[in-house]
Amino acid sequence: MNQSALFTDFYELTMAQGYWKxxxxxxxxxxxxxxxxxxxGGFSVFAGVDPLLSALESxxxxxxxxxxxxxxxxxxxxxxDYLANFRFSGDVYAIAEGELIFPQEPLVRIHANLIExxxxxxLVLNTINFQSLIATKGARVxxxxxxxxxxxxxLRRAQxxxxxxxxxxxxYIGGAVATxxxxxxxxxxxxxxxxxxxxxxxxxxxxxxxxxxxxxxYPDATTLLIxxxxxxxxxxxxxxxxxxxxMAEGRRFGVRLDSGDIDYLSRxxxxxxxxxxxxxxxxxxxxxxxxxIIDRLMSDAAPVNVWGVGTNLVTGGDEASFTGVxxxxxxGRNGVLEPTMKFSDNPEKATNPGVKExxxxxxxxGSAVADVIALSxxxxxxxxxxxxxxxxxxTRRFSFAPCGDIRSMLGAVMRRxxxxxxxxxxxxLQKRRIESMKAFDxxxxxxxxxxxxxxxxxxxxxxxxxQFVERYRNP
Numbered sequence: 001m002n003q004s005a006l007f008t009d010f011y012e013l014t015m016a017q018g019y020w021k022x023x024x025x026x027x028x029x030x031x032x033x034x035x036x037x038x039x040x041g042g043f044s045v046f047a048g049v050d051p052l053l054s055a056l057e058s059x060x061x062x063x064x065x066x067x068x069x070x071x072x073x074x075x076x077x078x079x080x081d082y083l084a085n086f087r088f089s090g091d092v093y094a095i096a097e098g099e100l101i102f103p104q105e106p107l108v109r110i111h112a113n114l115i116e117x118x119x120x121x122x123l124v125l126n127t128i129n130f131q132s133l134i135a136t137k138g139a140r141v142x143x144x145x146x147x148x149x150x151x152x153x154x155l156r157r158a159q160x161x162x163x164x165x166x167x168x169x170x171x172y173i174g175g176a177v178a179t180x181x182x183x184x185x186x187x188x189x190x191x192x193x194x195x196x197x198x199x200x201x202x203x204x205x206x207x208x209x210x211x212x213x214x215x216x217x218y219p220d221a222t223t224l225l226i227x228x229x230x231x232x233x234x235x236x237x238x239x240x241x242x243x244x245x246x247m248a249e250g251r252r253f254g255v256r257l258d259s260g261d262i263d264y265l266s267r268x269x270x271x272x273x274x275x276x277x278x279x280x281x282x283x284x285x286x287x288x289x290x291x292x293i294i295d296r297l298m299s300d301a302a303p304v305n306v307w308g309v310g311t312n313l314v315t316g317g318d319e320a321s322f323t324g325v326x327x328x329x330x331x332g333r334n335g336v337l338e339p340t341m342k343f344s345d346n347p348e349k350a351t352n353p354g355v356k357e358x359x360x361x362x363x364x365x366g367s368a369v370a371d372v373i374a375l376s377x378x379x380x381x382x383x384x385x386x387x388x389x390x391x392x393x394x395t396r397r398f399s400f401a402p403c404g405d406i407r408s409m410l411g412a413v414m415r416r417x418x419x420x421x422x423x424x425x426x427x428x429l430q431k432r433r434i435e436s437m438k439a440f441d442x443x444x445x446x447x448x449x450x451x452x453x454x455x456x457x458x459x460x461x462x463x464x465x466x467q468f469v470e471r472y473r474n475p
Contacts, residue, residue, distance in 0.1 A: 003055040005086055006065040008122040013069065016115045017079045025113045026332035029355050030121070032108035032128055033327070034101075035348065038136055038319040042450025043440065045139045045433055046101045047170045048131030049094045049108070050423040053414055055123055056088045088116050092414035095358070097424070098173055098432030099409065100440060101132070102455045104391045105358050105371050107324070109410060114331070121326045130163070131170040133322040134314060137291075138174020139433060141309055143445065144295035145175075149306040151193050152176040153286060154314030155184075167314035173429045176313070190426055195256050195284065201228040208238045215242050222246055223254040223284055231257065231265055232272070240276045247278055254282035254305070262287065263302050270303035284308060290317050295447065327351045341468040348392060352457065353464055362404035368439045369400060370454035371409070378460045380406050388456035393465055398454065 019025050037044055061069075061083045069075050069083075090112025101107055108128065110117050142150050152171040158164035168176075168184035178191040185192035196214055204210035207229060215222045224242065226235025236255070243253045255273070257265050262285050273281045286308035294307055311317070329351065330337045339354035355376040361369045372380060372388050380386060382402050390396035413420055443451035457465070 002058045002060040002062070003123070004065055005059045005061045005083075005119055006068070007126075008119050012118050012121055014074065016118050017075055019114045019118070020079055020082060021076075025115045027337060028112065028114045028117050028328060028332065029330040029337070030110040030112075030117050031106045031327055031329045031351070031356070032110075032124060032324055033104055033106055034129075034132075034322060034324040035103055036323050037103065038133055038316070038322060039140060041136070041140065041447065042444045042453060043100045043102065043136070043139075043437075044132055044322070045135040045174055046095050046099050046107060046128075046132055047097050047135035047173050047429075048128040048166075049097050049413060051131070051166070051169070052108075052124060052127040053092065053419040054423070055127065056092070056120065056414065057417065057419060059086070059088045059120065059123070061086050086116075086119075087417060088112065088120060089417040090116055090414070091412065091416065093410045094413045095409050096411065096432060098135075098429040098436060100433075100436045102371055102453050104352070104455050105373055106352075106356050106410060107132075109329075109356070125324055125326055127166075129322040129324040131166055131173075132324065133316045133319065134167045134170035135174040135433070136322075137313055137316055137319075138171040138176055139437070140174075140291040140447070141289075141294060141307070141313055142175025144291040144298060144447075145307050146298050148298075148304065149177045150175060151284075151306060151308045152179040152181070152313055153308040153310035155179075155181040155310075157311040158314040164314065169426065171313055172426050173433055175430065175433070176309075180308075180310075188426055195223040196225050198225065198228045198258075201225060207234055208241065211238050211242045215246055219246060219249070220251055222252070223256050223282070225256045225258060226269070227257055227259045227265075231260060232268055236269055236272045240272065240278065243273070243278050243281055244276065247280060252282075253278065253280075254284055256284040256286065256308070258286045258308075260287075262293075262304070263297055263300060266297075266302045266304050282306060286310065288312065291447065329353060330355055339464060339468075341465065343468075343472060350392075350465075352391065352461060353468060354461070356461065358409040360405075360407040360409055361400065361402045362407070362439065364403045366404060366439060367441060368453075369402075369404075370398070370456055372456050372458055373461060374458035375460045375464065378458050380458070382406060386459070388454075388458060389462045391455065391457050393462065393469070398456070 066080050093109040155164045158167050165184050168179045168181045178193040180194045201210040211224050224239045226239050239255050246253045282305040284306040285304050289309045290312040341353035342351040359372045385401040387399045444453050
């Protein structure tokens with residue numbers, strides 16, 4: 001199915017007609033970057049590239065799209081004829097999905113003529129921003145769970161069908177081990193898991209009958225929801241009665257809590273299961289969990305084996321959006337690609353001009369030290385002492401002689417509108433996220449007051465920015 005090119009902000013279309021009308025459809029370069037870390041954290045996880053590339057390959061204006069545009073009364077017929085054959089034919093460079101990312105650095109670099117680059121802005125940001133937000137949340141939840149399992153349970157609270165699918169994908173990259181979303185599990189090739197709802201228990205004459213019926217249907221993976229009536233007085237004894245038979249047959253068994261004081265109840269349930277000889281039974285918990293709750297429960301040694309996280313994972317919880325933006329970095333004039341720079345009354349909103357590369361510098365132990373944004377063509381030499389500068393052009397700087405790897409972070413993923421590789425399996429992206437996090441000191445990853453990771457600009461980029469400052473200070 002084609003991706004509608006009408007999935008864009010209306011002003012992109014009016015600007016596109018202006019470029020077309022005035023002969024300004026010149027080569028251009030746009031950067032995607034973000035301005036601050038979500039969740040007051042020290043890192044984010046990059047996600048959304050593969051879905052974006054698939055959408056760009058199939059981007060079209062349908063006849064219905066063009067008919068609607070015609071009805072708006074502000075588009076010329078010849079411009080609509082031009083859009084009838086619209087295709088994205090540009091080049092895309094991107095950081096690999098699953099990598100840790102930081103503010104100001106280029107995540108995606110788009111090389112395309114202005115009309116194409118302008119029309120895709122909304123699609124690019126919609127895809128990258130949401131999936132990076134949820135992948136970051138997923139990583140935080142997985143960190144809090146300390147290698148116990150996290151199941152993504154958020155379908156019914158996600159923002160629509162598209163949001164549910166995208167959230168499941170991103171949550172898995174971030175660290176979820178399975179999803180309750182059957183459609184997403186099928187499409188994405190990830191495990192589907194689930195237990196039962198309270199309605200199952202209430203549909204039977206008694207709780208015990210409900211448990212027995214479920215165990216008979218799914219004897220190899222029985223997890224019973226025990227808080228429908230009374231967790232400790234009813235649910236737990238009935239579950240133990242069923243669980244003894246299941247575990248005596250060498251099968252897996254567990255119980256789930258979905259309400260109440262999880263700390264208190266999980267301990268009482270664990271005591272009851274162990275006293276009944278069901279020491280191998282697992283405890284699954286849900287109920288509006290997030291990384292802070294899970295982290296506290298884990299720190300207090302609550303006996304929980306699996307976490308079902310829904311609303312706060314697939315929506316971002318208390319962080320509504322990722323702050324990614326899409327800015328022009330260079331444009332063709334008189335046959336030359338000239339750098340451009342946006343100024344602002346807020347210095348942190350000024351952009352970095354020109355075609356840029358991103359390098360990650362490591363020390364001899366393999367730990368990430370800093371990310372450096374440099375102009376295309378600049379090199380960072382191993383072992384050579386260099387000075388790097390704060391992106392805001394203030395006095396902050398640091399000197400470093402790279403003594404470990406120097407990784408180029410932006411790689412070509414699309415040429416002339418065609419992706420260069422098939423989508424990677426999600427388990428590979430999750431593995432990349434795990435390996436990426438290992439390279440960062442724990443102080444950058446902690447939840448409370450994380451250490452600020454250095455993102456700097458090179459000598460050449462700093463000089464170019466200063467040139468722009470002087471030019472516009474004295475026009």
